[in-house]
Amino acid sequence: MSQKIHIRTASASSRVRPLATTEKSYKIFTPGEVVIKEANTNFVRGHGTYEENGDLKASVAGVKEQVNKLISVRPLKSRYNGQVGEVLVGRISEVQQKRWKVDTNSRLDSVLMLSSVNLPGGELRRRSVEDQHMMRQYLQEGDLISAEVQSIFSDGSLSLHTRSLRYGKLGQGLLIKVFPSLVKKSKIHFHNLPFGVSLILGNNGYIWISPPTDNTDDNVGGFVQNLEEVISKDIREAMGRVRNCILALAENKMMLFDTSIVFAYEESLKYSVAELLLPEAMVDVALLTQHRLSMLDDYEFE
Amino acid sequence: MSRKKELLSRVGLRLDGRRADELRRIRCKLGVFTQPDGSAYIEQGLTKVLAAVYGPHQVRSKQKAQHDTCIINTQFSMAVFSTNERKKRPRGDRKSTELSMHLQQALLAVIKTELYPWSQIDVYVEVLHGDGGIYPACVNAATLAIIDAGIPIKEYVCACTASLGNNDIPMLDVSHQEEVIGGPTLTVAALPMSGKIVLMEMSQRFHLDHLPKVLDKALEGCKDIKAILDEAVKNHVREMGSSTGWANTTS
Known part of the structure; x- marks a missing residue:
């Protein structure tokens, strides 16, 4: 068996330019x-800005956003800033009394x-002391969960909940x-x-790829993890392909949503x-995906 | 004894052909890695530095956590192949520890740490090729990486070296060759927009009368570097924004 060997020159990596999707341009701070010069009382200082000598200055690199008097500068990339109701995937990092600590890529x-x-x-079950002792049996360190942001504490950390059958422990994937x-x-x-x-x-x-889930609502609580089930090779291959497609899109800084992933x-x-x-191949896939997405946009505008 | 080699020729050119007030070529790139939150690569002449920033994230050791600020953890390391003589170990020696601390001081001066209580920011810099002006290159790379990570800072912090050629003329951005030949090297880390100096270090003594002009030259260098970095950041943000279609911007 001969194996295909790929050889790349060092300069090839620099030939690839990021894909521009829009002609829109913004002033970058x-x-x-x-x-804003001499921002006295007319403006409210938002995220990514600070006040010095009466001027409102940017503290991150990004574009200005203004909501009425509130001025903020949003960076294009940062740690995750949670908002109530958003769906997260996280990893249990610690089991404490009455609570789990979850790593969710936020600060x-x-x-x-x-x-x-x-x-x-x-x-409506009452939570007893036994439940506290049993916590590690439900979720232990290293387990992956899907959850929703319930509220945000004053120090900026997020409180999560899994009070829906959609959320809970993640199995194979x-x-x-x-x-x-x-x-x-x-x-x-x-x-799906x-x-x-x-x-x-x-x-x-955090993106979780898993074998197709049947939407039967008979799984209780979301703490079951079926590791025995054998996933067929076709499905595993499809999962691997989805993973590589997402990596290709992410590498080329393209937005990830269902349509873009299906196209890719x-x-x-x-x-x-x-x-x-x-x-x-990653650039090629990203380019073709972007082309199809832009055609979709044009179609929608007609 | 042979005569000490002159740093500046009669026509005012330096050993590598620059004039006294010229910087070496700076090339930089943001977002070179996908794993860290922010990363950058910078070349100043032949000095090449990579920087990676992780955080702000939860402090790993409970004792160190501060309720009102975030802690900044810096690690400076030099690749074993980065200098003429192969180094024994990349970090942990006295020089590396000192440079880590100096880097931390420079970053503490600009990062708005009060915004991130109980958190920690890790900054790792790695010198791939050392050719004079290692500390300045590290500071500049770390600044870019922090901006890439979206961490709020007051302004850019830039660093530059300056020296005194022929006992009279201030010279900007000293290369390794010039460092070795001699001449005092003044390293300055400054906030170029407000003109504040956050770190100043001298390798040798020279007469106090010369200090103001050498310092001015170094500060000028910091301003020039800031302009170059700013350009690079703007280009990077523009490229990132246009490829994501400015999806996260509402206005």
């Missing part, structure tokens, strides 16, 4: 730059209270980490893609799953 670990999970045996800013916010973050893969696009940049999957079919990891 960089740290220390004056956003402080998030908290999942024992009182904000659905324990097996009905929603793949986790990808991308920059949170690349995940497009939408109403639906749980997707047409080629037999289900996907959770966490707002925090379809465009990637001419490559084998392993070939998709080559930079050329």
